[in-house]
Amino acid sequence: MDWSTLLDPFATxxxxxxxxxxxxxxxxxxxxxxxxxxIKAIVKLALDLVEDxxxxxxxxxxxxxxxxxxxxxxxxxxxxxxxxxLSTIGIIGAWDPAMTSLAVLVTAVSISTLVGxxxxxxxxxxxxxxxxxxxxxxxxxxxxxxxxxxxxxxxFGIGNxxxxxxxxxxATPPLVRLTNxxxxxxxxxxxxxxxxxxxxxxxxxWSIELPLARPVIMAGINQTVMLSLAMSVIASMxxxxxxxxxxxVGISQLDLARASVGGLGIVLLAIVFDxxxxxxxxxxxxxxxxxxxxxxxxxxxxxxxxxxxxxxxxSNQGGHNECF
Amino acid sequence: MNDxxxxxxxxxxxxxxxxxxxxxxxxxxxxxxGKVSKDEAxxxxxxxxxxxxxxxxxxxxxxxxxxxxxxxxxxxILRHVNRLIEPTAGSVHVGGQDVMSLSKRQLRALRAxxxxxxxxxxxxxxxxxISGNVxxxxxxxxxxxxxxxxxxEEALEKVGLRGWGHRYPDELSGGMQQRxxxxxxxxxxxxxxxxxxxxxxxxxxxxxDLQDEFLTLSENARKTTLFITHDLDEAMRxxxxxxxxxxxxxxxxxxxxxxxxxxxxxYVARFVGSISTLKYISASExxxxxEVAVDAPGIGPDATLPVLIRQLANGTDHLAVKDGDRLIGxxxxxxxxxxxxxxxERR
Ligand SMILES: Nc1ncnc2c1ncn2[C@@H]1O[C@H](COP(=O)(O)OP(=O)(O)OP(=O)(O)O)[C@@H](O)[C@H]1O
Ligand SMILES: [Mg+2]
Numbered sequence: 001m002d003w004s005t006l007l008d009p010f011a012t013x014x015x016x017x018x019x020x021x022x023x024x025x026x027x028x029x030x031x032x033x034x035x036x037x038x039i040k041a042i043v044k045l046a047l048d049l050v051e052d053x054x055x056x057x058x059x060x061x062x063x064x065x066x067x068x069x070x071x072x073x074x075x076x077x078x079x080x081x082x083x084x085x086l087s088t089i090g091i092i093g094a095w096d097p098a099m100t101s102l103a104v105l106v107t108a109v110s111i112s113t114l115v116g117x118x119x120x121x122x123x124x125x126x127x128x129x130x131x132x133x134x135x136x137x138x139x140x141x142x143x144x145x146x147x148x149x150x151x152x153x154x155x156f157g158i159g160n161x162x163x164x165x166x167x168x169x170x171a172t173p174p175l176v177r178l179t180n181x182x183x184x185x186x187x188x189x190x191x192x193x194x195x196x197x198x199x200x201x202x203x204x205x206w207s208i209e210l211p212l213a214r215p216v217i218m219a220g221i222n223q224t225v226m227l228s229l230a231m232s233v234i235a236s237m238x239x240x241x242x243x244x245x246x247x248x249v250g251i252s253q254l255d256l257a258r259a260s261v262g263g264l265g266i267v268l269l270a271i272v273f274d275x276x277x278x279x280x281x282x283x284x285x286x287x288x289x290x291x292x293x294x295x296x297x298x299x300x301x302x303x304x305x306x307x308x309x310x311x312x313x314x315s316n317q318g319g320h321n322e323c324f
Numbered sequence: 325m326n327d328x329x330x331x332x333x334x335x336x337x338x339x340x341x342x343x344x345x346x347x348x349x350x351x352x353x354x355x356x357x358g359k360v361s362k363d364e365a366x367x368x369x370x371x372x373x374x375x376x377x378x379x380x381x382x383x384x385x386x387x388x389x390x391x392x393x394x395x396x397x398x399x400x401i402l403r404h405v406n407r408l409i410e411p412t413a414g415s416v417h418v419g420g421q422d423v424m425s426l427s428k429r430q431l432r433a434l435r436a437x438x439x440x441x442x443x444x445x446x447x448x449x450x451x452x453x454i455s456g457n458v459x460x461x462x463x464x465x466x467x468x469x470x471x472x473x474x475x476x477e478e479a480l481e482k483v484g485l486r487g488w489g490h491r492y493p494d495e496l497s498g499g500m501q502q503r504x505x506x507x508x509x510x511x512x513x514x515x516x517x518x519x520x521x522x523x524x525x526x527x528x529x530x531x532x533d534l535q536d537e538f539l540t541l542s543e544n545a546r547k548t549t550l551f552i553t554h555d556l557d558e559a560m561r562x563x564x565x566x567x568x569x570x571x572x573x574x575x576x577x578x579x580x581x582x583x584x585x586x587x588x589x590x591y592v593a594r595f596v597g598s599i600s601t602l603k604y605i606s607a608s609e610x611x612x613x614x615e616v617a618v619d620a621p622g623i624g625p626d627a628t629l630p631v632l633i634r635q636l637a638n639g640t641d642h643l644a645v646k647d648g649d650r651l652i653g654x655x656x657x658x659x660x661x662x663x664x665x666x667x668x669e670r671r
């Protein structure tokens with residue numbers, strides 16, 4: 001018996017984890033290539049659509065549309081903020097990379113929402129699904145974001161499309177978590193009241209539970225947006241274009257000018273995104289009992305061009321025509 | 325199912341048991357033989373006996389009160405009627421239908437069309453306007469929006485909240501919220517109302533007003549009502565019949581008079597001890613077998629104390645209590661005073 005083995009056991013015991021990871025990855029790429037190719041193709045389709053739109057449209061048009069959109073879903077102050085932020089991005093010469101980043105971001109956040117929201121709802125309904133998903137989310141949220149890059153390169157290659165995938169992957173967990181949490185925390189007596197009136201499960205989800213869980217779910221979407229932005233620099237390491245790349249090049253060449261342009265651009269985009277997604281969280285009540293289309297530019301147009309008396313503003317209390 | 329049949333909207337519970345906890349079956353078996361009490365069930369099995377062997381039936385158009393202290397199982401019984409919770413044993417029939425035999429879809433239809441519920445803690449949906457809350461039951465039934473709104477406005481009018489429809493629940497006072505709860509239950513015009521301590525969160529004056537309003541409403545609409553309260557006065561005022569509960573058991577069922585005048589258990593006696601019997605005393609109960617003058621004015625056996633006093637106040641010496649032609653006895657000032665004395669001693 002060699003005593004030194006007992007005192008220093010890890011020198012001889014060695015789990016071949018690295019080999020297993022390699023084998024697993026090889027098995028995935030050889031057996032499921034078509035699946036990954038299909039995912040990639042779909043994401044590429046969506047990304048191209050958004051990116052072409054953003055890059056080919058005239059700058060003035062985009063500037064005005066974004067501001068009008070912000071006015072519509074939030075308010076005029078936010079519209080001004082959005083206008084200033086986007087103008088600054090243009091003035092510091094980061095317009096094109098910013099539009100690329102925006103395209104990646106919009107696509108990634110859309111995918112996260114499309115996957116995360118239904119998954120979160122499912123987790124809140126079915127306990128065994130949650131008991132499986134929960135450790136997976138824990139795992140996804142604790143491993144460092146760089147670690148995602150390697151398997152994504154192996155499965156999807158490099159470029160903008162894998163960038164969207166890695167970003168969506170990184171940004172989805174909080175949405176699943178918070179959707180599940182929000183729905184589980186809805187007051188039980190309010191759900192019971194809905195049951196007592198004979199609601200179907202779908203109707204109950206749609207008109208009682210989701211609206212009541214809305215603040216928590218919106219916090220989840222906000223988290224998703226912020227994480228996607230945070231991922232943009234890291235994703236640029238797998239050759240994703242955009243503002244992140246400016247920062248990365250700035251770091252590697254110690255080029256302070258480029259790094260700060262990229263950095264400022266990301267911050268400004270974050271502000272714009274944050275404000276607009278907050279607007280989506282507003283309820284009818286927050287808007288002073290106006291529907292989404294009764295405020296902002298569209299509301300203004302409707303009020304101006306509709307014949308008198310058809311459009312009730314909030315000043316008409318007794319007979320308000322929208323109660324639900 | 326014929327809606328016109330006498331039991332069409334009555335509620336009937338037979339030997340209902342509800343035991344909360346993992347080992348409900350064991351507790352049920354032991355409790356049925358009378359081997360465990362509520363406290364023992366909790367200590368030995370970690371189970372709570374919510375309802376124990378409750379049987380009662382509510383007639384069509386009747387207001388049936390369930391009364392008992394906190395934790396006696398009133399809300400639990402109520403939730404069985406529309407099967408918000410499943411009984412451990414026993415049966416529940418609503419309008420002649422066994423609710424346990426209904427499919428999910430049938431159960432939803434029953435809840436939506438036949439039963440309106442008012443909750444102990446109101447449970448208004450904070451994200452919906454008052455109209456939205458009130459109209460929800462109809463919305464669920466697929467009634468079109470305009471009709472929903474009109475029905476909501478009508479129900480709000482009934483409870484005196486006209487024009488408040490576009491507000492939100494937290495803009496209303498507690499009493500107004502209770503009314504909204506009532507309007508929400510009434511909006512779909514159900515045959516049966518389940519009311520879980522609807523007025524207990526209110527101060528006494530408003531509570532009285534609401535009780536009166538409710539009585540007027542239900543008089544007009546003749547709805548079968550299961551009304552829960554822990555307040556004896558309230559039960560006396562609104563109930564046609566009252567069930568008194570203790571630790572999940574129903575101790576006694578009877579009319580308000582019967583409960584006050586003839587309590588069957590010590591618990592019920594203690595419960596009603598604080599209440600004056602004078603209001604419920606009838607002529608036949610205090611009449612004495614003394615001599616009756618030929619010219620003494622006659623009075624029916626059900627005459628109440630105020631009526632008797634009024635009759636005697638104008639100088640009449642005594643009254644002859646008669647059931648038709650049969651003479652029951654006499655009531656003069658001594659009999660009245662004796663009744664008052666008995667009531668004072670009782671307390
Ligand atoms: N979901 C539940 N799980 C476990 N025990 C419960 C549950 N609901 C009620 N109980 C128990 O059942 C018993 C009866 O409760 P219930 O709510 O019916 O009382 P109550 O008569 O309505 O009282 P209150 O006047 O305070 O509303 C209580 O001891 C309570 O602890
Ligand atoms: Mg209760």
